[in-house]
Amino acid sequence: GANQQVTGQAVDNADNSASATVSGISIDKTPPSLSGAPTTPANSHGWYNGDVTIQWEASDGLSGIDPSTMPADSVITGEGDNLSASASVSDKAGNITTATVGPIKIDRTPPVTTASVPDPFPSGWYAGPVTLTLNALDTLSDVDVTYYSVDNGAPQVYSGPFTFSLGGVHEIRFWSVDNAGNVEDSSAADHVITIKIDNIPPTITGFASPAPNGNGWNNTPVTVTFYCQDNESGIASCPDPVTLSTEGANQSVLGTAKDNAGNTESTTVGGIKIDLTPPVTASDAPPGWTNNAGVTVNLSATDNLSGVAQTYWQLDGGSTQTGTTITVSGEGIHSLTFWSVDNADNVEGAKSAEVKIDRTPPQITLQWPGASISDGQSFYFGDVPPAPTCLASDALSGVNGGCTVSGYGTSIGSYTLIATAADNAGNVSSETIRYTVLPWTLRGFYAPVDMSTGSTLIYNVVKAGSTVPLKFEAFKGNTELTDTAVVVQPPKAQLANCAGGAAADEIEMTATGGTSLRYDTTAGQFIYNWQTPKTGAGRCYLVTVALQDGSSISAYFKLK
Template identity: 40%
Template sequence: MEQHHMRRTLRALGTLATSAVLLALGSHAAFADQVTNTIDSTPDTALEIRNVVAGTSSSVGFQILEGQTGGVTDPTGDRQGCNAAGNAPVTVNLSVPSGVMAGTTTLSFTDCGVVQNVNFAIPTSTIPGDYNVSVASVSGGKANSLFNSAPASFTLRVGAPAPTDTTPPSITPTVIGTAGANGWYTSDVTVSWLVVDNESAITSSSGCDAVTISTETTGQTLTCAATSAGGTTSKSVTIKLDKTGPSAALAVTAGDAGENGWYTSDVTVSTSGTDSISGPVTCTPDQTQTSETTGQEFNGSCTNDAGLTTNAAPLTVKLDKTGPSAALAVTAGDAGENGWYTSDVTVSTSGSDTISGPVTCTSDQTQTTETAGQVFNGSCTNDAGLSTNAASLTVKLDKTLPGVLWTGGPAAGGTYYFGFVPSPPTCSATDGLSGPADCAVSGYSAAVGGHTMTATAHDNAGNTGTDTRNYTVSAWTLKGFYQPVDMNGALNMVKAGSTVPLKFEVFAGSTELTDTAVVDTFKWGEVPCTDFSGAVQDDIEQYTSGQTVLRYDTTGGQFIQNWQTPKKAGSCYKVVMKTDDGSSISANFKLK
């Protein structure tokens, strides 16, 4: 009878397992949540075997795990993640064969990974053999949930009671959580216990319920103790839990701070952090910046003893170790000579910086008073706060024109007769600041007429000063020709080939000139007789046989120039005497 019941039960369990498998084989069957036992750590459909002895009991844990295939969690299932929730619990009904008594056959799960232990008691009357425990039904959970209950099935292999139990229970802890480093966990941890005694029943236990630790701790110890006929034993586990990464920050720990976020010397960037739970903390080693840059980004991180890593916020370093260029220059003012300026001067300071521009320089400076040498200084400062002094600039300013000092020459407003004009004057420059340079006179002339002389003086700054003198050169007074020649437009009738004495005087003011050198030229030339139409004709009555050489007759007090007429009767001539000052007298002649 018992064997028949056993076979019927096995057939029912097989049908139920088949139904569970078919339920799991939907469009996402491979990723259905797994209803499994904790007899071993693998959620599979193979029937685990729990050996028990008639007259004893055995505790088996049940849990729901996220759907997996080959150890891979379902990323795209009907319901991604755990399908058991507090507001949507999953109810699992166990199918327990005759001959086995279960503490409960209805389990309610509000989360995945939480183990619920069920105590199975095997009466002394139970016939030794295999008794399969499976899941009769699974219900509830989130909408559209799929569950695979096949891994929850196991076999109670009932053996004959041992005559005596001399061994205490075996306790095996199961810890579920994300393992970090150095024995730490970095996510909530669930600790469950497997308490087994194959020789006698567990008569009492404490601390063996599943516990979830969610509060960070440097070490929480859990202990499970159990007693059977073979004695009492206990097992402890210590859980270190840190779910939070350490703090991490980058900071400049070496380097001269400039302005506007710049540094002006080599920079050391250090990464530091702390962790109040799983210290000590290991951080990125110090980093350095030695080359100039408009912005170098540094990154770093810290890792606590649990293996959790936190990235520090990036830190940007701007480094300029070199001051800007700086130079002084005259930007307004008339440049003279020899480094002098001759008008008001503006001195500007300018500079540049290829790294931390813009550059701020000393404001414009001016020099308006005359000086033999005013020193100007200026500087430029870049955005990093580095300053550079420009080379000094010396300004020499002379705005005053030089004076003129005349030496010799015609007096201002003077009047002189030709030939009696003073020699050309000289001049010199006077200057009390930059000093005199040179002076020159232009406009001097001894010719007849009014003249203006200009003395031009220069100082060493290039300034030019001038002074002028006006004077007059008067012409000589010519008198003649005297008799026998008639003047005033008369036409003198002369025998052709005869020699006519031309007599005249030359005066410079009241001074009679007697040197024949004062006569520049004595010229005669034939002209048309018609030029003298209507002229009064006057016969020359006196001739001379003297030489035709200009001479001064001291007896008569006059110049005499004998002119031998051409031998061309009927022709007309004009005779012109011109003196050195440009004055001239002339007479008209007709040959007969």
């Protein structure tokens, strides 16, 4: 205590006593109290991330604190989870107290956060959502929370791997905070990751050139060109132009575009129709000459692909017409030019045909080597003029095969002599002359031979082996014929049926009198001395004398 006193009494041996009091005695045996505390509190996790100042407080209830021993503030500058600060203080009685403040947890080092994502395409782009994983590490106070932000937006708490699907180019910054409140530098280059997501396919369009005509056809090769665009990752590949040079309908070209994120898009340029071949037109114009008043020519055009659009023609150099039916009239050689165009605008090379019309028959001229024959004229046998020849001419198509004469004859009868000629168009011309060849007049047999009359048969009975004079006359009109050449020699003798007079067989006739046949100028008649067969009594014969014109007389004989 303070201000204590002590009274002391001394007694000698004489029992004398004396006392004295000593006062103002202060005794302090209790050490002072000493405590320290951080001047700033730890965070909610009990951690500091900087120096910690410990402020000391001391008290002593008796002697009081020796001011010279009062400790100054302690500063903890290290790093650790069990740091402390110690201090001592003395009271005025010399009692000493030492105190320690701890544990103090100081973490000065921010955590380290790394990010991991799947590898992108070589272009650095992704074609779809990306899973982002953040790994934070703090070796002292441990990680409190990890953040990330997208394109410097509001921080978001990372709670585990997350999928990022926002298309385009985006920066994801990430950082962590440890339990001591140390904040990782999010501005560091290694704390930002750029994610490029292109989940939109590129666009591709194709165009065919040259454009088709109004019928949808081309008549030249067609080149298909593709145009590709990608507003995010950009185009990695776009098809080269493709040229179609093969004929055909409904052709197409497929093109595929690919962006740097691997997205693809395809398009087909179809409906391409190519026809490189012109149509073919034929005509049924007659190949040669014709004698028709009008000729209808039909044109037929074919095209195996685009089809025939129109057929054109010109006649005799006139204006161009359309259609497939042409009527040609008028004599002469007509020139027809024609061609067709198909639906692909292929133009056929002009073709030509001739339409040759000749309606005029050829001209005929009879040529007589001597006398001529007039229409309706008559001649006796042997007096007919020699046969004519003929010439024909035709100013257009020309004579086909020359001129022929038919119907000429010199035998007895009526004749129609026709000279005929045809031209190459089929026109036929003819000249007709009608004439008659009259027979000679044959009279006889005269006596001694009797002639049958009507249906009555008269048999001249003669002795076998005897000679019978056959007498007769021949006249050409009123002119008597005296030349034996006009008689067909020898006369004919045929066995005859004695009952009915039908000719049965012919025998050889012999003549007597020096000549077979003679003309008796005195009697003015022909005489043929027929020697009858020496055998064959009872047989009958039909004896006939004929002239060169075919006239004849006959008589029946019976041998006895």
